[in-house]
Amino acid sequence: xxxxxxxxYLLTMFASAQFITDAAAAPTENSLLWxxxxxxxxxxxVFGTIHVADSNVFRQRDTVLALLDRSETFHAExxxxxxxxxxxxSLMMMPAGKTLRSYFTEEExxxxxxALKERFGPMGLAMEGLKPxxxxxxxxxxxxxxxxxxxxxxxxxxxxxxxxxxx
Numbered sequence: 001x002x003x004x005x006x007x008x009y010l011l012t013m014f015a016s017a018q019f020i021t022d023a024a025a026a027p028t029e030n031s032l033l034w035x036x037x038x039x040x041x042x043x044x045x046v047f048g049t050i051h052v053a054d055s056n057v058f059r060q061r062d063t064v065l066a067l068l069d070r071s072e073t074f075h076a077e078x079x080x081x082x083x084x085x086x087x088x089x090s091l092m093m094m095p096a097g098k099t100l101r102s103y104f105t106e107e108e109x110x111x112x113x114x115a116l117k118e119r120f121g122p123m124g125l126a127m128e129g130l131k132p133x134x135x136x137x138x139x140x141x142x143x144x145x146x147x148x149x150x151x152x153x154x155x156x157x158x159x160x161x162x163x164x165x166x167x
Contacts, residue, residue: 072166074157099128120138
């Protein structure tokens with residue numbers, strides 16, 4: 001394992017431990033933004049993002065973006081560039097010979113079909129070949145507002161990339 005990768009894991013573990021410790025004494029409840037200071041004075045920030053494209057969840061946007069813009073490095077939960085490059089859509093498909101009827105009653109299949117048709121129109125029928133969990137994700141994502149166009153994670157990843165911040 002590369003030294004840089006090990007360092008990222010250790011930083012993440014330290015940040016998580018510090019986050020849990022600070023959370024108990026934090027004066028501001030429900031905050032997604034946390035500051036971490038090392039004994040030598042180095043400052044890092046942890047922002048608990050949400051994987052949706054709803055700007056309503058990005059309540060501390062100005063503060064978070066100002067901190068991001070002044071950052072030397074940016075670390076995310078996932079490497080979004082490699083995540084999309086390695087994505088295999090076939091993993092979301094049901095195994096050969098399986099259908100919605102393999103998992104649900106006729107009434108439930110009718111409800112799922114109706115929800116897919118209502119939400120996605122004629123394309124909803126094509127989604128019947130997805131695994132039940134994938135269908136649930138597709139239906140729930142569609143429920144969330146899409147005011148950012150990207151998830152908060154993707155938005156910050158792209159901004160860091162465009163600013164030349166080391167990732």
